[in-house]
Amino acid sequence: MDSKTKLIIKVNKLLIDKFGIPPRNKSLPDPVDMLIATILSQNTNDNNSYKAFKNLKEKYPTWEEAAKANREEIEHSIKVAGLGKQKSAAIKNFLTDIQKKQKTITLNYLKKLDENSAIEELINYNGVGVKTASCVLLFSMNRNICPVDTHVHRTVNRIGIVSGKTPDKTFMLINKNFPPKIAHSFHTNLIRLGREICKPKNPSCGICPLNKICIYEEKDLQIKKMHKKNDFMLLDNIETKYSEK
Ligand code: SF4
Secondary structure, three states, rough: OOHHHHHHHHHHHHHHHHHHOOOOOOOOOOHHHHHHHHHOOOOOOOHHHHHHHHHHHHHHHHHHHHHHHHHHHHHHHHHOOOOHHHHHOOOOOOOHHHHHHHHOOOOHHHOOOHHHHHHHHOOOOOOHHHHHHHHHHHHOOOOOOOOHHHHHHHHHHHHOOOOOOOHHHHHHHHOOOOOOOHHHHHHHHHHHHHOOOOOOOOOOOOHOOOOOOOOOOOOOOOOOOOOOOOOOOOOHHHHHHHHOO
């Protein structure tokens, strides 16, 4: 086992000691729902992206109906999530493209593919990037893939697990020989670490469970308060929370 893989296992254990094993829904969300929810989640909080997802599902009960809408109509439904023009274009482009290529709007055929082939297939659709594709694999297909968002990118580079200049480079480095079965807890707890302790500015290293192994040069070990706890993780709850309403 290489040193990076050993470090991931160690970090995962320390994060579980601090935050516990993140809960998962028994039934996995539909991959197309997950893909759209991930697009909506960019640069906003979970509550606003959830509201946008709910608005979209209420206005267009099927993705085929949403595909017929023009971009501006989609933008109107999702404006609460911000970046409406960009996100509505990504959604419209994806729905149009998948309908053209598959004749129907489903991603269930990806379940037969291995991880690399499924990611390649997904990023070939207009409007879909590596982060969105990897979220679909982790959250909807239960694959052992660690998506890299801004929190995961920042924390794994500070800790010294990898050295990647961009989230896509970090994704490639971290997922090479990723240890089995721990991607969901590792990814989810790192997001929590990034939101509550390892903030972009002034990380609270004094209360961080990783402060003995982290190599971040600007580590500040003064004791500071933890930031607001946020247990709700949109991408793990998209279907459940929506159906509760
Ligand atoms: S020790 Fe500090 S920089 Fe390192 S992971 Fe923890 S909060 Fe982030």
